[in-house]
Amino acid sequence: MAGMPARYLRQDFLGGLVVIAVAGFAYWLARNLPAGAAGGMGPGTLPKGLALLLGGLGVLLLLNSLKGERLARWSIRGPLFVLGALVVFGLAVRPLGLAVAGPLAIAAAAFASSEVRWRETLIFGVLMTLFCVGLFKFALGLPIPLAPWLVGY
Amino acid sequence: MFELIQNLGIGFATALTPTNLFLGFIGCLVGTLIGVLPGVGPIATIAMLMPLTLKVDPTGALIMLAGIYYGAQYGGSTTAILVNMPGEVTAVVTAIDGHEMAKQGRAGTALGIAALGSFFAGTVATLIIAAIGAPLTRLALLFGPAEYFGLMVFGLGLAIVLARGSVLKAVIMVVLGLLLATVGTDLETGQDRLTLGISELSDGVDFAVLAMGVFGIAEILRNLESPESRNVAIAQIGRLLPSREELRQCFGPIVRATGIGSVLGILPGNGAVLGPFASYALEKKLAKDPSRFGKGAIEAVAGPESANNAGAQTSFIPLLTLGIPPNAVMALMVGAMTIHGLIPGPQVMTKYPSLFWGMIASMWIGNLMLLIINLPLIGLWVRLLKVPYRLMFTTILLFCAIGIYSINNNPYDVYFTAFFGLAGYLFIKLGLEPAPMLLGFVLGKLMEEKLRQALALSEGSFMTFVERPVAATLLALAAAVMLIAVLPAVNRSRQKAFQE
Numbered sequence: 001m002a003g004m005p006a007r008y009l010r011q012d013f014l015g016g017l018v019v020i021a022v023a024g025f026a027y028w029l030a031r032n033l034p035a036g037a038a039g040g041m042g043p044g045t046l047p048k049g050l051a052l053l054l055g056g057l058g059v060l061l062l063l064n065s066l067k068g069e070r071l072a073r074w075s076i077r078g079p080l081f082v083l084g085a086l087v088v089f090g091l092a093v094r095p096l097g098l099a100v101a102g103p104l105a106i107a108a109a110a111f112a113s114s115e116v117r118w119r120e121t122l123i124f125g126v127l128m129t130l131f132c133v134g135l136f137k138f139a140l141g142l143p144i145p146l147a148p149w150l151v152g153y
Numbered sequence: 154m155f156e157l158i159q160n161l162g163i164g165f166a167t168a169l170t171p172t173n174l175f176l177g178f179i180g181c182l183v184g185t186l187i188g189v190l191p192g193v194g195p196i197a198t199i200a201m202l203m204p205l206t207l208k209v210d211p212t213g214a215l216i217m218l219a220g221i222y223y224g225a226q227y228g229g230s231t232t233a234i235l236v237n238m239p240g241e242v243t244a245v246v247t248a249i250d251g252h253e254m255a256k257q258g259r260a261g262t263a264l265g266i267a268a269l270g271s272f273f274a275g276t277v278a279t280l281i282i283a284a285i286g287a288p289l290t291r292l293a294l295l296f297g298p299a300e301y302f303g304l305m306v307f308g309l310g311l312a313i314v315l316a317r318g319s320v321l322k323a324v325i326m327v328v329l330g331l332l333l334a335t336v337g338t339d340l341e342t343g344q345d346r347l348t349l350g351i352s353e354l355s356d357g358v359d360f361a362v363l364a365m366g367v368f369g370i371a372e373i374l375r376n377l378e379s380p381e382s383r384n385v386a387i388a389q390i391g392r393l394l395p396s397r398e399e400l401r402q403c404f405g406p407i408v409r410a411t412g413i414g415s416v417l418g419i420l421p422g423n424g425a426v427l428g429p430f431a432s433y434a435l436e437k438k439l440a441k442d443p444s445r446f447g448k449g450a451i452e453a454v455a456g457p458e459s460a461n462n463a464g465a466q467t468s469f470i471p472l473l474t475l476g477i478p479p480n481a482v483m484a485l486m487v488g489a490m491t492i493h494g495l496i497p498g499p500q501v502m503t504k505y506p507s508l509f510w511g512m513i514a515s516m517w518i519g520n521l522m523l524l525i526i527n528l529p530l531i532g533l534w535v536r537l538l539k540v541p542y543r544l545m546f547t548t549i550l551l552f553c554a555i556g557i558y559s560i561n562n563n564p565y566d567v568y569f570t571a572f573f574g575l576a577g578y579l580f581i582k583l584g585l586e587p588a589p590m591l592l593g594f595v596l597g598k599l600m601e602e603k604l605r606q607a608l609a610l611s612e613g614s615f616m617t618f619v620e621r622p623v624a625a626t627l628l629a630l631a632a633a634v635m636l637i638a639v640l641p642a643v644n645r646s647r648q649k650a651f652q653e
Contacts, residue, residue: 015583019325026332029347033339041605043339047346050332057325064321072582078377079578082370082550083571089554090567098555105554106547112377113543120544128548132555142204142559 011069016062023055081112097147098137102129160510161283167511168518173216176209177515180217181522184224189534190549191232191542192376194241197369198225199485200361201552203492204559211493212508216515218489219469222482223519226465227271227527230458231534234263240372242317242588243464246429246457253449261391263454264531266403268524269395270459274411275520278466281415282473282513286502289474293499296475298606299617303627305477305596305603308421310631312592314638315427323589326580330593331600333358340602353565360488362557362566363594364481366573367580367587369553373546374578390535393528399451406436406456414463421471423480423592425464429457466516472497473509477599481588484595492560 026047033044085108092101106125110116136142146153167173183205187198202221206214226243233239234251247267254263296304309327316323336347337357348354395403413435414428436456437446446453469486471479476498478484490497495505502509527534557566580587607624611617618624 011582011584015322015585018579018583019329022329023332026347029349033344033346041608043342043344043346046601047332047335050328050335054325054328054332057321057328060321061325069584074582075378078374079575082373082377082546083575085547085550086370086554086567086571086574089551090558090564090571093554093558093564093567101554102551105551109547109550110543113546115541115543117543121547124544124547128551132551136204136555136559140205141208143562144555144559 009071010065010067011071012061012065014071016058016060016065019058019061020055023051023058027051027055077114078112082109085109085112094145096149097145098133099129099147099150102132156287157283160287160506161514163507164283164510164512164514167212167507168216168514173213173511173515174518176213176217177220177519178522178526179205180220181224181519182526184221185228185231185523185527185530185534186224186537187552188225188228188240189231189537190228190240190545191236191238191538192240192372193225193549194229194244194368194372195222195225196241196364196481196485197372197553198222198228199482200365200369201556203361203485203489204556206489207492207559211490211495211505212511214489214493215486215508215512216519218486219512219515220519220522222465223275223462223516223523226461227268227523228534230267230271230461231264231527231531232538234267234454235260235535236538238376241368242426243429243457243461246433247454247461249433249447250450250453253447254451254454257449258389259391259449260389261393261531262395262399262451264390265393265528266395266399266451266455267458268527269400270403270407270410270455271462272520272524273407274414274459274461274463275466276517277411278415278418278463279513279517279520281467282470282516283510286470286474286509286513289470290499290502293475296623297621298603298610299621299624300627301475301477302600302603302607303618303624303631304421304475305600307627307631307634308477308479309589309593309596310634311420311422311424312589313422314634315423316586316589318584318586320638322585326585326587326590327593330590330595331597333363333590334594334597335601341605351565353563353569357598358569358594359561359566360484360591360595361560362569363573364485364591365553365557366570366575367577367591368481369549370570370574371577371581371587373549374574375581376542377546390531393531395451403452403455405439406432406452407459409435410456410458410460411463414460415467417460418464418467418479419470421477421479423468423588425461425468425480426588428460428464432456432460462520469513469516473501473512474499476501478595481591481595484591487595 030044030047034042035044085105088108089101089105092104103125110121137146199221206217229240229244230247233244233248234255237248237252239245239248251263313323338355339346345355410432413431417424417428436452437443468479468483471477472483478487487497554567557570607617618628
């Protein structure tokens with residue numbers, strides 16, 4: 001998105017489109033929920049009503065977007081590796097435990113910064129994991145798995 | 154008056170037991186430690202550290218959480234003053250003159266006056282809570298579902314007015330929050346709503362997950378984009394204690410700010426956020442030489458910090474007496490209370506007096522502790538802030554992941570956090586403020602419940618909101634507040650007020 005067209009896009013134009021899309025998606029998800037008869041409220045009343053309201057507000061934002069700030073630059077690297085690190089942690093924590101998920105997450109996250117240094121990251125990741133194991137597992141006794149494949153818990 | 158002293162007696166008896174004192178101390182300490190990390194505000198800190206309190210009894214857990222909250226706020230001010238990286242909106246004001254003072258070699262004095270001002274504000278706010286807690290609770294017991302609904306609509310109206318930037322965008326975020334709150338099982342029929350068939354979503358979106366995503370994770374993404382510009386190479390910290398002359402200069406601002414902050418903090422709809430801005434604007438207006446502001450004026454640190462702390466504390470009032478969280482931090486407190494089987498509301502005070510008053514007493518003790526632990530530890534915080542961000546953010550991220558996982562021991566919560574982190578990044582790029590969305594989300598579930606209850610009681614007639622005088626007044630107030638916000642003249646002066 002960092003390319004040429006993005007630079008000509010107004011912030012609120014894209015914002016309006018996103019809001020309308022979210023509203024439309026929510027309405028579509030709620031399509032089969034009964035809206036309730038006159039007087040009573042059904043499970044669908046609020047989701048549908050709010051989705052319609054949100055969609056309307058999105059249209060207003062879109063219409064007002066002729067002036068206003070242009071879209072700032074987007075980066076891909078930061079979000080990709082930071083969010084990726086969280087997903088890696090989530091995937092690894094149950095089967096492999098904190099002992100593996102910790103260094104993996106730190107290593108993955110480190111790539112989000114352009115200043116990544118290999119050796120530093122590895123040493124730091126191991127040290128931080130040791131600290132977290134000591135704090136969360138032993139000092140606080142949280143039931144987070146440590147290394148099920150090695151020690152069985 | 155006698156009742157007040159008796160109640161505070163119960164409170165101090167509870168808060169001063171060795172265990173609770175220790176828990177409060179640990180809370181303040183780790184709260185400050187995490188809060189000092191650049192870009193980590195109180196909301197992310199509390200969400201991250203909530204698991205620490207899981208194994209403690211409810212009273213101890215709440216005392217510790219309150220300690221974490223004050224610690225996080227104070228840590229945030231420290232970062233704002235030393236490196237000009239405020240972790241949250243309220244610390245932005247402190248950063249203006251506080252960081253200037255630090256550049257002039259007066260960082261110690263800025264931190265010292267912030268601590269002293271906060272302590273004074275905290276003491277007054279604690280007394281206010283103790284004094285009006287009981288009468289407000291009695292009032293709250295008279296509220297029916299219609300009144301509660303009206304009060305929450307009023308809160309959302311205020312949140313929209315108080316949000317920065319365009320009113321339309323604030324309304325959008327509130328509605329988005331309300332919509333997100335409908336995700337999960339329907340209260341009455343048990344039908345799944347908007348869950349995409351993901352069974353982990355049938356209890357709804359977890360508030361800690363949402364808050365951590367849009368505040369904690371998105372903040373990391375924002376900081377990664379701006380190349381490292383921290384300047385911790387501050388030559389000297391300087392004297393910690395302000396001189397007599399400086400104290401005299403700050404006394405008025407601290408007292409005024411405490412008043413402003415306390416009143417704004419009680420308002421539903423995150424009034425506390427406005428305290429530091431209001432105090433800064435007021436002191437600038439009252440100053441003999443307003444041009445000093447922005448160039449390291451000590452009142453511009455003392456006032457906003459005191460207002461911030463007073464508001465932080467009085468915002469417990471709506472939560473403890475009415476069960477309505479006025480902002481995101483208080484919503485996290487609701488989450489913590491629910492984990493321990495407590496439902497916030499007027500019944501807490503009558504059912505668990507030692508918990509209620511113990512928590513209030515611990516607020517004052519926590520403020521005293523902050524004063525004692527933080528002043529000698531400033532050297533340590535400075536050293537911590539010298540760690541490069543490329544190492545720091547990986548640690549913050551790992552703490553976030555472990556914290557979120559541990560709340561429910563569920564890896565899905567970590568995935569959802571990543572998703573909301575992406576959403577938060579999108580909001581930053583689109584100029585949408587997440588705070589009103591969180592408030593909409595927090596109040597959404599309660600509002601739907603109360604709305605449906607009120608309609609069930611009135612057999613489906615919306616006239617109940619007009620016929621009941623308190624509910625009608627609150628709804629009228631909400632409408633008035635929102636109308637005022639969209640009036641062009643007011644809107645313009647509102648924009649100007651926020652720019653200052």
